[in-house]
Amino acid sequence: MPRKGMKTLNWFSPKHSSATDMNSPSTSPFSSPSRFAFSPSRPSFSEAVIDRTIEMAEQMITKWDPDTTTFAKVTSVFYENRKEAKDFIKYVNNLHKAMHFHASENSRSDKLVRAQSLMQIAMKRLQKEFYQILSINRALLDPESISTVSSRTSISTRSSTSEFNIEDDDIDNRVAIAGESISEVEDISNIVMADLRLIAECMISSGYTKECLQIYKVIRKSIIDEGIYRLGVEKLSSSQVHKMDWEVMDLKIKDWLNAVNVAMKTLFDGERILCDHVFASSDAIRESCFTEISKDGAMILFSFPEIVAKNSKKSPEKVFRMLDMYTSIVEHWTEIETTFSFDSESAIRSQAMTSLVKLGESIRMALAEFDTALQKESSKTTVAGGGIHPLTIDAMNYIILLADYSYVLSDILGDSPPPAKSSLPESYFGMADSDESPAPVISLRFAWLILILLCKLDGKAKHYKDVSLAYLFLANNLRYIVVKVRSSNLKYLLGENWISKQEGKIKKFASNYEQLGWSHVIQSLPREPNSSISPQQVKEIFKRFNSSFEQAHRKQSLYVVPNSKLRDDLKVSIARKILPVYREFYNIHRDTIAKERHSSHVIKYSPEDLAHYLSDLFFGPIESGSSSSVESSPSRTIPSQLQ
Incomplete structure (x- = not known):
């Protein structure tokens, strides 16, 4: 549109006049008869302006009337010529402002009828544009992409500070800057969002809010509903859950855990960002629109844990899935309150809280059952070798x-x-x-x-x-x-x-074991190994020791100590109580016994032999297998x- 024409139309811009200014005798440009003399043969200044406005708007609007030409029917003005698309929006906005001003002077003017007809054609065009942009750019307007490139804070800030009319130069500059840090796809997504906002604000300001919202809600609600379905979350009845095998339910819970994470971080977050941006001019519209497109999907998502908690069969092992769901809601609670912050979305927040409460009740019940089962456990089974009991594991x-x-x-x-x-x-x-x-x-x-x-x-x-x-x-x-x-x-x-x-307590148990299991071996050795005793007494001591040691070793070679540190501590402790005394006694009296016949029957073990036998203790029978199995995850x- 020529800049000269725009200067004339700027008389009707909110920047230059208001309802108060026009009615004020001191400020209105139409208040002084000496400046503008109206005559029957000459149209008033306001009529000249409305004529010019309608004439310029008519050229652009009829060009893109989808009912007049095949080209206009199958083509998008925003796709073909962005500059012309911007001019189209400006002409429509100026036409609406001129109609509003002229209606206050002559509500039955033929010009208003003509302008209204053009406005209907323009709105039909914009509805088509709005639908095409939303439909064709579904991938670019994917919630994940939107939530990645934008934040609700930054978009809201831009929405409140940017001018109503966004010039092509502004978009080009923004694209150039954005291109330095974000991908081309993200760049285009921002432009598409800006186009949607321009159309929405034009239609809303022109009185076509219902038509605009109807298109937006149908398309964007289908995206949320489809997203919830693809994430594996479906609406289930109480009877369905009650009859479901736990293996199937467990898979559905896993799907839900993944779904709630994706839904809150991308799906609902992205939709809230897009809705806040497109309808930034009206808080009421943003609220009603986002609530309507998100409520069904959100209620399905957050009602699932409640249904599972109330209707699935209770048992201690299922408590972990309940805890997973409880944790997931808690971790996303801030996002839930932020994304669904509108008053009209209180039902969603309430449903999430109800699920949290029901999960908590189910968890408390499962833990109580575990407590009771543990207290009632009364099996009399023992573990061979004194190893780790299955109950302990x-x-x-x-x-x-x-x-x-x-x-x-x-x-x-x-x-x-x-x-x-x-x-x-x-x-x-x-x-x-x-x-x-x-x-x-x-x-x-x-x-x-x-x-x-x-x-x-x-x-x-x-x-x-x-x-x-x-x-x-x-x-x-x-x-x-x-x-x-x-x-x-x-x-x-x-x-x-x-x-x-x-x-x-472990040390005390180990000490008691040593005392009861090895005391007779320790006591079979003399307290004073180097004392002077007869050869016959030496023989008796060796024979008594041999018998005691063999008896203890035979029995306790079947014992098991799975923990390597405890095992080593026990062997070292036992060896310290036996080997030093035996070695001293052995070294002193070995030669005396060696001179006699059958000495090998008297001195069966050297100190090294004893150390070897002791080192083999606490591994249990060879056929029992490795004791490391008790360290399972x-x-x-x-x-x-x-x-």
């Missing part, structure tokens, strides 16, 4: 996995009463459990579960007929528990004092001993 693996969720468990169990202090002795924690410095509730929960396990192990130790083996069993299992605590989040929940206390299954 399964229960600790389960508790360790729970500890990984300690953050959300603190929230879930916060309102639940902690175990009674009388059931958690001070000595168990290694620290005072007073009202002045109480242990955190979540720490008490985990301490309680492990205390139950330790009590069960005490009971199982009583089933060993050999008391020394019972102590070795307790040392093995407590060592296993401490190692697992040290290598997991339990270390931070229970603390170093707790670990130190348990390590002290945690699995998300209910302990087999609790089933």
Whole structure:
């Protein structure tokens, strides 16, 4: 459009006049009869301007009337000529302003009828343009792309500060700058978003809000609904979930966990950014539009955890999937509140919170069932060689996995009463459990579960007929528990004092084992190896030692100590109590016995032989296999001993 014409039309721009200015005798350009004398033979100044405005707008609008030419019907003005597209928007805006001004002077003017007819044609064109841009550029307007190249803050800032009319030079400059840091696709996406905003603001200001929103909502809602479906989330009824096999449900939960992450970081976020930008001129329109296109998909997404929590069969092993979903909602809660911040979207926020509450209830119920099952476990099975009991392995693996969720468990169990202090002795924690410095509730929960396990192990130790083996069993299992605590989040929940206390108990168990299992071997040696004794007494001592050692070794070569450190500590401790005394006695009296017949039957072992035999202890029978199998990784299954 010629710049001269635009100068004339600028009289109707909000920058140059307002309703107040036009009605003010001192400021209106039409208030002085001496400046503009109207006569029956000469049209008024306002009529001349409206005539000129209609004439210029008519040329552009009729050119792109989709009902007049095949070219206009199949072609997009924004695609063919961006400069002309901008002029089209300007002519339509100026036509609307002129109509508004002229209607205040002569509401029944033929010019208004003609202008209204042109406006209808123009709106039909813009509806077509709006639809084409949204449809053809679905890939460029992909929510992931939009959320990557934009932020709601930056777009909102641009929306509130930019001029209504965006010149081509402005876009070209913006494209040049953007091209230095973002890809060409991202660059084009920004231009497409700017075009949509221009059309939307023109249609809305011209009174065609309904037509504009209808197109936008249909296309963009289909994108959200399709996105939710492709992410693997579907609307399920309570009966469907209740009848579903856990293996199938587990896969659906995995899909949901991925879906909620993608949906909140890209799908809904990108749609909110696009909607905020296109309809930046009206908060009410932005709210109603985004709510309508996102509500169905969001409700399907956030109702899924509630349905699963209320209708899936409860069991301790399923608690981890519930915890995963609970954690996911908590981690995305800020995004949920930010993306669905409108009052009309309170139902979405409420649904997400309801799912959180129902998941929490289901988790508390599953943990209570695990607690009960652990307390009721009463099997009398023992482990050959005093090794790690399956209950210890399964229960600790389960508790360790729970500890990984300690953050959300603190929230879930916060309102639940902690175990009674009388059931958690001070000595168990290694620290005072007073009202002045109480242990955190979540720490008490985990301490309680492990205390139950330790009590069960005490009971199982009583089933060993050999008391020394019972102590070795307790040392093995407590060592296993401490190692697992040290290598997991339990270390931070229970603390170093707790670990130190348990390590002290391990040493006590090991000491009791040595005393009961090897005391008769140690006592078979003289307290004073270098004392003067007869050859017959020497023979008796060697024979007594040989018998005691063989008996102890034969029995305890079947014992197992899976932990290498505990195993080495035990062997070193036993060797220190036997080898120095035996070596001294052996060196002093070996020659005396060697002179006699059948000396080999008396002195069966050299000190080196004893060291070798002791070094082979605690690996168990060769056919029992490697003891390292007890160091298996945690699995998300209910302990087999609790089933």
